[in-house]
Amino acid sequence: GFSYYCTASAGRERTLIAVKPDGVQRRLVGQIIQRFEQRGFKLVGLKMLKAPEDLLSQHYHNLQKKSFYPYLLCYMTSGPVVVMVWEGFNVVQTSRMMVGSTNPAEAQPGTVRGDFSIHVSRNVVHASDSVAGAEREIQLWFNGRELIDWDCCDHNIVCEFT
């Protein structure tokens, strides 16, 4: 559980969201960014790149023994990705809900995967699955200078700080 009030540190939770190559090809980047903006989260990092294989193997280190892993690497290197860091209260858990189940066949309508995808091998977005995982992934994809420390003018409107 989490408290109703938002402490300064709880308000600075961060997560890594990536638009995968199918999402970029299908021009979904804008719509995905819009969902996180309108929810009330703050964008603190953003870049486009062709992900190197060694970066992906670290990112997906827990999946290397899976039978689909070679296909996953092929998919993730098939074109550019747009990687973002979003910040705000409970952002890891909330963004997993916004993204929906890994398998789009099980993803609720209203989620990114539930609205834009049909098959697990082309599920449009990545979202970190824990606070610790998010910290690890953010360090993997971004260097410190690429993360912008800024105050959004509505930060104490979208969250009640103690």
Ligand code: IDP
């Ligand atoms: P997550 O992305 O929802 O956290 P993970 O289990 O960490 O889910 O899997 C990482 C990614 O690997 C998925 O988002 C999906 O792109 C791919 N993947 C997972 N399971 C399968 C599968 O059974 N076949 C093909 N690709 C899969």
